[in-house]
Amino acid sequence: MAETLGSLCDKLTIVKLKQWHSEDEIRLKSLAVQEKQLQQEMNEFISAAISGQIPIARLTFASNKVYKQEGNYVPDVLGSIGEIFSQLAHVNCNLWHEQEKVYEFEKVAASEKDQVVKQLAILNLERNKCIDGIDGNFKALVEKLGSQKNN
Template sequence: MAETLGMLCDKLTIVKLKEYHSEDPQRLESLAKQAVQLQQEIDAFVNDAIAGFIPADKLTFAANKVFKKQGNEVAEVTGAIGTLFSQLADVNCRLWHEVEKGYDIENVPVAEKDGLIKQLAVLNLERNNCIDAIDLKFKELIQSQK
C-alpha cells in the first residue's frame, strides 16, 4: 500500500501513544528511533510533493470504507492540515483506550460489550476520515501552488 501524509501522521501518533504508555527502556529507545524515522519520512514526503516528485494522484489513498451509515455517524473532520492532524491524534487517543478495554474483554460487563464494539468501529471510521481529510487537504494545497 502506498504511504500518504495522512498515513504517516497516523503512524506517528500511534508511536507517540506507545511511548507515552511504555516504561521499558529498550522499547522506548526503539520507539524514539521510529518517531524520528517517521518525522523524517513526513518531511521527505512533503518536500517531494512540493518539488513535484510525487504525482497528485499519489497524494491520496482513500479508505473507501464500506459500512452502514445509519446509526454509525462519525464526528465531522474539517479544517487545515494542523487541525486535521490534531483531530487524528485525538481520535487515536480515544481509540487506544477503547482497544485497551478490549484486551480485557472477559472482564467487560456483558451489557457494555456491544457498546465497546460499536465505539471501536465508529472511532476507526473517524480515524480513517481524518487520514483521508489530511491527504485531500494536502493534495489541494499542493495543486494550488502550481
C-alpha cells in the same frame, strides 16, 4: 496502504501513544528511532510532493470505507491539516483506551460489550476520515502551489 501524509501522521501519533504508555527503556529507544524515521519520512514526502516528484494522484489513497451509515454516525472532519492532525491524535487516543478494554474483554460487563465493539468501529471510521482529510488538504495545497509556479 500506500504511504500518504495522512498515513504517516497516523503512524506518528501511534508511536507517540506507545511512548507515553511505555516505561521499558529498550522499547522507548526503539520508539525514539521510529519517531525520527517517521519525522524524516514526512519531511521527505512533503518536499517531494511540493517539488513535483510525487504525482498528484499519489497524494491521496482514500479509505473508501463501506459501512451502513444509518445508526453509525461519524463526525465530519473539517479544518486545516494541523487541525485535522490534532483531531487524528485525539481519535487515536480514544481508540487506544477503547482497545485496552478489548485486551481484557472478559472483564467488560456483558451489557457493555456491544457498545465497546461499536465504539471501536466508529472511532476507526473517524480515524480514516482524518487520514483522508489530511491527504485531501495536502493534495489541494500542492495543487495550489503547482498552479502558482506555472503562472
